[in-house]
Structure formats: C-alpha cells, structure tokens
Amino acid sequence: MTVTYEDALASYEPVMGLEVHVELGTKTKMFCGCSTELKQDPNSQTCPTCLGLPGALPVVNAIGVESAIKIGLALNCDIAEWCRFARKNYFYPDMPKNFQTSQYDEPIAFNGYLDVQLEDGEVFRVEIERAHMEEDTGKSLHVGGATGRIHGASHSLLDYNRAGIPLIEIVTKPITGAGERAPEVAKAYVAELRELIKALDVSEARMEQGQMRCDVNLSLMKPGAEKFGTRSETKNVNSLRSVERAVRSEISRHAEVLNGGGTIIQETRHFHEDTGSTTSGRVKEEAEDYRYFPEPDLVPVAPSREWVEQLRAGLPELPRLRRNRLREEWGITQHDMQSVLNAGAIGPIVATIDAGADAAAARKWWMGELARHANETGVELGELPVTPEQVARVAALVQEGSLNDKLARQVLEGVLKGEGTPDEVVEARGLKIVKDEGALGAAVEEAIAGNPDIAKKVRDGKIQAAGALVGAVMKATRGQADAGRAREMILEKLGVEG
Amino acid sequence: MPGITREEVAHLAKLARLELSDGELDHFAGQLDAIIGAVAAVSDVSDADVPPTSHPLPLTNVMRPDEVRPSLTPEQALSGAPAQEQQRFKVPQILGEE
Amino acid sequence: MTDIIKLTAAETAAKIANGELTAVEVTEAHLARIEAVDEKVHAFLHVDREGALAQARKVDEKRAAGEKLGPLAGVPLALKDIFTTEGVPTTVGSKILEGWIPPYDATVTKRLKAADVVILGKTNMDEFAMGSSTENSAYGPTGNPWDLTRIPGGSGGGSSAALASHMAPLAIGTDTGGSIRQPAAVTGTVGVKPTYGGVSRYGMVAFSSSLDQGGPCARTVLDAALLHEVMAGHDELDSTSIDAPVPPVVEAARNGSVAGLRIGVVKEFRGEGYQAGVMQRFDESVELLKELGAEVVEVSCPSFTKALAAYYLIAPSECSSNLARFDGLRYGLRTGDDGSHSAEEVTSLTREAGFGPEVKRRIMLGTYALSSGYYDAYYGSAQKVRTLITKDFEKAFEDVDVLISPTTPTTAFPIGERADDPMAMYLADLCTIPSNLAGNAAMSLPCGLAPEDGLPVGLQIIAPAMKDERLYTVGAAVEAAFAARWGHPLLEEAPAL
Ligand SMILES: [Mg+2]
C-alpha cells in the first residue's frame, strides 16, 4: 500500500539535516599551489602534495580560510578563535592520501542561522551547526561497463585534477517544525545559500557543475516524540528541484516503511532524477571509524579578531534583504521576485538598471526573451553572450522609439548570435523604425487606396477598423514603421478624430 | 586496560587494509597485547587536568598566498603509476559506492 | 699522501677550495671505498656513481672558473633513503616503494645540491624509519663497522655505518625517536637532531609527522655543524618549519667551551637496563665536564618514565595515517592486479606484501589507538604525557643550560637478538625519545668504548628548542678534551674492514 505524502504528514513530523559542500573559487587548491582552473587535460594540475606522493606536505591557502570566515559570518556563525584541521581516515581510490584533510571537533565557524523566505513571504529560520574547511577528491572514470557506472566496469581511471580543491562543508542543525513545507524549506534553504555564496563572491556555486553539492538527511518522528527517528542520508542531490523532490520522496518512503511495521536502517541512498525517488546505496558492513586526529602537518588557524571584524565590515548586503529592497524599488510582488530569483536574473537585471535602463524594461527583457533563450540553450542567464550594457542599449532604443518590441527581439537575437553590438545589428539587419514622414506617408496612402472598404468604415466612425490599415502599413514597411505614428497619420488622412 | 583479541586484530587489519594471514593474526594478537599492556601506562593521566600537546611548536596561522605554482607535467605525475590509460591512473574495478 | 677518506668534511672542503684536491678525486676515492667495503657493511641501497661524479665535475669547473665555493662544496655525502631525490630511486627501506623514482627533490636534497655537496647515494634504514637496528630494512640489515655481526643502530644505520667505515665524511639522517642519535652512539660518530621545525620535512617520507626531524651526521662536531647550516632553515613548503634564522651552530662548533655552564644530569636516565660500561663512560664524561669548568647538577624529570609509552602511541597513530597512501594505485608496488581482484582488494594485498612486520605492527597499533572508544585512553592520554614531558624540560632548563645523559642504555647489540621482541627493541630509544616529544634539540657524540665489549658509547647533550648552538658549544669542548685524552679519533680504534 502506497502512503501518500499527505497521509505521511498527517501522522509524522519530518526532521531534516542538510549538508552542503561548496567548492571555493580560489585560484589554487586548498593545500598546494596547483591551479583550480580544471582543464580537460587529465592529471595536468597535480603536484606531489595533491597526488599524495611520499614526502609531500600541505600548506594552507589563506584565501581558503578567508572565504570560510566570510561564509561563517554571513551565516551568523561564531568564528573560532583557534581551530585546527584534522585527518579523516578512510581508504578510497580517488583520495590520494587515503585520508581527507578536514576539520572535526574544531570547525572554523559554528552556531549560526540562515533566514530563508518561502514563496508566500514567510521567513523560516534554519539553524546552522557548523561550516568547516576541507578538500575535494579526484574523479574516477569507470571503463568497460555498459553505462560508465561503477557496477559492471572492468576497471577505473583516476584523474586528480580536482583533488585538493577547497571545499566548505555547511551543516544545519536538525530542521524541525517545517511539517508539510519541509521540501519547500529544503529547496529555499539551498537556493538562499547559493545566493549568499554568490553574493560573497567566494564561489560561483553552480550546482549543475558540482560546485555546490547537497546531502539530504531525513527522518520522521511521531508528533510529540522525544527522540528523532532513524535517518537516511541521500547523497549528492544536485539541483534545487531535486532537493525538493528528494525530501518529498523520502518522507513518503519512510512513512510507508514505518506504517508497515518496518524499521528504517541508517544508510546512504542515491537520488535518481528520472524517477524522483531514492535507492539504497551500499549497506555498510560496520560503522565507519574515521579515526579523526589533529593534522600534524598543519598548525592551528587562529584568526585574529581584527581580521574577522575587517571581513565582517566588508560583507555585502545579504541577498534576502537585498531582494526585499529591490522588490520595493522595482514595485513587484513577492511572487514575481521569486521568479526573478529562480531564474538567476537578479544580478543581470541590477546591472542593466545600472547601465541606464528602467527597472520594468530590464526585468521584461531578462525574464522574457533572454530567459527563454537561456532555457532553450541550457545555460545560466549570466552566461548568455549578451551584456547588461547591451540589454540596456536595446531598452534605450525602444524608449526613444527607434525600435518597437518586435524589432528589439530581433536585435537581441542578433546579439546572441554574435552579430555584434545592438547598434551593429540594427545597422546590419536594417531594423530601424521608419520615421521618415515621406516614406510613411506614401505607405499610408497606399494602404488607404488598397483598402477602400476599410477606409470607408473608418470614415463612418468605426475607428477600430483602422487597425487593419496600420497592419497593411506595417506589412508594407516590413515592420519597421512606427505603428503609433502610422495610426495617427491614417486617422488624419481620413479626417477622423483619434 | 583490556587485552586485545584476535577478532579485534582482524578488525584493525580490515580498517588498515592489511590482508593478514591467519598466522600473522595470531602472532600480532600476542605482540599487540603485550605492547598495549606496556603503553597503557599513559592512561594514568587520562583524567588529569593537563592540556594535550599535538605539536611540539606553538606555531599558528601558517598560510600561503593564493598564487599558482607550477604543477608536475602529466608525464611526471604518472611516472610511478603501476598502470595507466588515457593519461589517467589505471586501477582495477572499484567496488565502493557509486 | 693524504688518505682522502680519513679527512674530515671541513678538511676536504678546504683542500678542494685551495686546489690540493679535486672534487672528482675525492668522489672517486669514496666510490672506491664503497666498492671495497660496502659488500660487507651494506650501508647503501643505491649508489649514484654518475650523479655524484657529475656533481663533482661541476664543483671543479666552478673552481676553475674562479667562482666562490660554499663551505661544503665537493664534499661527499650519504643520504638516508627517506629523502626524495628526483630521478634517483627512493625506497624508505620498503618493498612497497621498490623501484619508485620520485619526480621531485626534497627540500633537503635541493639544499645539498645548491651547496654543491656530492650525494654519493642513498643509505639503508629500517623500513619507514621504524626501528633501532636497521634490521627492519626490506633490503637486508647493515653491519656495524665495529663488529659486523652487530647492529649499526637504527633507523639510520646505513648513514652511521657509512660514516664509521669511511665511505662518506657526511651523512644525513632523520630522528623520530632517536634514529640519528642512537646510530651515532653505537658507531662512535656524531649525530644531531635539530629543534623540531629547524630542518624542512618537505620530501622526507613521513613516519610520524609531529616527531620526525632530519639532521646532520658526521665524524666530528664541526662537520655536523657545517652540514646543519646547509640543510636547515625556513621552508615555505613545510608549515611546521621555523621561520627564524638558523642558530649559529658553526660559530659555536668553532668555539667549544663549557666553562661557566650549568649542566644537568637527568636522574631518570640510569638504573635497571643500563649497561655498566655505558654508565662508567657516562660518569667519566661528567667528571670531564667538571674539569673543563662546568657546574654539573642533578635534575629530575619525573614524566620521562612515561615517554616511551607515549611515543609508542603517538608515533604509530600518526604512521597509521601517513602510510595509508601506499595503496598500490598511484606509485610503487602493486600486488594482485590479475583481473580477479577489485581495487580495494589490490590495496589490501599490496600492503600485505609490501610492508614488513614492524610496519604492520605499528600501523595496527596506531589504528587501535585512534579508533573510536580508545582514542581518549590512548592517543589522548599520550598527548597529555607529551605536555608533562615538555614541562619537565622547561623546568629543567630554567636551572641549567643543557642536559646530558647516555644516548642509549647499551652498546650495539647483536643482529637478530631483539628482532622478534618489540618491547626489548623499543628500549634502545629510552633516552632519546623525550626530546622528540618535546621538540627540543639533542646531539650524540662518542665518549669512549665500553670496557666489557670494546664498543662505542654515546653521550647525549640536550638543549632547549631553538638553542641548537649550545649542543655544538658543549659538544666541541667535549670532543676536543676526549681527543686530547685519547690522542686520536675514536674511530681509529675500530677494526679494519
Ligand atoms: Mg565533509
């Protein structure tokens, strides 16, 4: 018997824990000077340290620490006065030293919160347990199997270019009280965190590129119960939509198991985009024993209070507050603002306004024509080959009457196709509105002469019939006429008051 | 302090990725038991109010600027590889998690 | 004619600088000596004949071109096989790295090359520096030149034996629990463990990161100082390296004196387990220091009695993690890759085949000490003992300038005697371990032969952290006084090979 989501929520309270790994955008790796600019060339960005060669030693990247402190501050965390790295010991082929240099009981940032705004405007506070520094692993390529997956592969190929890239792991405290909104809270939290990371300029936080990866821990408890239930850990849920779906599907799955008298086993699970559900990962034969101990090759990190305060003073406006400010400035609804956020359009719109466009026009182009194009081509808005300055120029041309919306769309299309700047596209494609009164006048006369029946109707007072004559003028001028002016001239010619 | 059993030794060997033979398990169980018995002397201080020393020098905040240094060439990186393919380290099938 | 191989490093460098000898001549003389005696001693795992001669020719060319030569230019050196050497095999005495040719030089290797020191080759050692006898080398034991049936100390037995048998005037060792000082003591040579952080660990294959320290080995105190100065100094590739000028060790070695110094004798370093002849020579050294004008007092360091226990928890714990990287996937040995085993199985099979029993024992011990449920009782407590030992030293150094003790409780024991009794083996480092735990500086130098077996006895001098020069001030004075008493270097009494 399948338990519906609603049934599940009627009898259980979901408890979530979200662990997000963010790859920092530093120039070099966390513990060595290798570049992080991952080229296609395998094992070309490795050195004795990040390959784990015998004898090699780590040295901490100062910007890695600085980024961690910034993230901690933005998440309202306490910043440790003294903390250390620790070794997390376990064997895995894509981890060159067979331990991960991480932080254990002494994280750099702890005890914070992030307020996230839900679609209806309600603010939900997510408590942060800790944010700590660690390093990424290499990548393995599974060869010989049918699917490129690990099972059935005959062997694997290892590339360590990614090994040692700085990661910040951000762990929430158990999130309770979200009830049926748990999936929405989870998604909103990850979205807000992503905005925050981008605003701090410490990472581009692109989930689809693995720069931000989310693990979802979930358990159910009976309302009023003292203890949390057993949790499942769904790994690598790597889009906002998937976060929401994974929480939802785990709530239903847990409820089904529990209602059937079963017990939830603590295990790792994998989320599948295609089915929207999770499957069990390898069941661990015995509990992991990571044998953490202080990393003896590194010395403690003791950020001075001066440094911390200096970084605090340099923090940008928090995204949620900024969004509320912009929403008021732009005069749009909470719902519209949510759409702008989801589209990743805040930055481009602000930049377009800064370049001289008015807010409505900037939003119209980015959320309309350009968002559609980005969707179709599968890139983020910010990556489209058009600059905010160019969008502002198009808006200006519309504003001054040189373009109408239809022409403006064609101009943007030309820019996106690499045909040059808006002015160059206008020039090359000949897209300017015909303002020449003589030429327009001739087209008007022609339209009247060619449609005597319609002209008569207009003369007789059916002014709305003038639209057909405007259409004829537009057709004759291949859309480049100023439709408003053409209408004025038609009515004038026919001796009717507009 | 409790002694160490053969089963514990087998568990440790698994954690440490050592494919010990039965003979080694027996041999090490005896030796480790003796060594652990001797080093257990430290636990006298386990409750003492003494800060732990993990490092002999009181250094803090040793960091490097975020500046790129030359990497090894892929040829150098792979020079010790027991097997390689497509400029990557070639290893047998990995059983671990997907 | 001068017997080239008997010269000190300082003398050799001076003769090369003034043209009396060429670096190639000196190198060839040592290569010939290696050829002649190393079959018996087995100090070297790899002799880099071509590399050494090329380096020597470079020195001679520099001199011919009128370039200024460094203080050790052209002097041959034996390098412990724990330092990476680009293009030259590095095994750490282990099968698991057999045939590995590192793509990079350790910082120490780089500095030696920059100083125009001639690296003759790589010396034998206990596998991964775990041991006190060099019997744990996967490539067979090294003999003590004083008696080839006895151990040359360990883990740096190859380096000490190379010095004592005149195959090189300089050598480099690493000291985690005594691996420079104990081999020096049992071979009648000089070895120094600098203050932790004084010598870069970059490229020095890690055994126990918070204890390991590279240092100079030589036949005289001045030679050790010259080498110390070349190899030491801040390294930005090692986060635990001291960012301060190298202590003035050469100046100290040239101005040996103990007049007016207060010297402490550690009360805990005697008693059961200490050989009578060792204590006799030690007590004579105390008398000698008094005669030379030092004030000698007894000091107590009560926590030292727990040093060995703390060491045998901390070092194995760190090593269990440091040695995890040897998994047969990226470099070195790979066993079981026959298509029937997974990567995980190949790792276990490789480690089983590639590590020797002492290494496995310590990995298991460390895995145990760090595992959940045992961490606080073992690793955690050991770290507290470490604090107490450091405090004992601090208290002692409030009162005295240096501390002294025998370096080892006994002289060189026969090969095989303690091979399967780890606890007995570990006792060899009883007096050396506290300095590793606290990170301070210590030296061993010869103080005579034990009457009962005619084997060398080492005197240990311990100085506070960052005060390495005190070792050389005191060491040089003791060395000069003994030389005057004996009338010749102690090594002259060693039997011919
Ligand atoms: Mg992590």
Ligand SMILES: [Zn+2]
């Ligand atoms: Zn690197």
